[in-house]
Amino acid sequence: MKAKIVMAIFALAGILAMCSIGYAIAAGSTFGAIGGIVAVVVVFGLAFKTKRQFRDQGLL
Template identity: 45%
Template sequence: MKNVKWVFVLYSLGAIASMCAIGVAVGMRSLPIAILAIVALILIMGNGFKTKKKMREQGLF
């Protein structure tokens, strides 16, 4: 448990929340909320991958 990278846990929880928001938006038939959730998902996952690359280059991962 000591090797957990908590920043990645937070990124993954944010991505899961965005995916859930997409499902809720589809259920509500709300296109603006769906688009907002998709954009949020792309930004969160992009930042996660960018952070992982940066940590790998620094030798921290």
């Protein structure tokens, strides 16, 4: 149960990071768009790493 909640939080963080890219582009902020892309890469990287750890522990 804990693993599914953690993965749901990662999914929400990924969605918000992707939305931030669109918002930054609409606002005309180059640095914001680059920051959003970096945030997406970091969130997805952490999520896949955490998912692998949960799978190795037998929680998923």
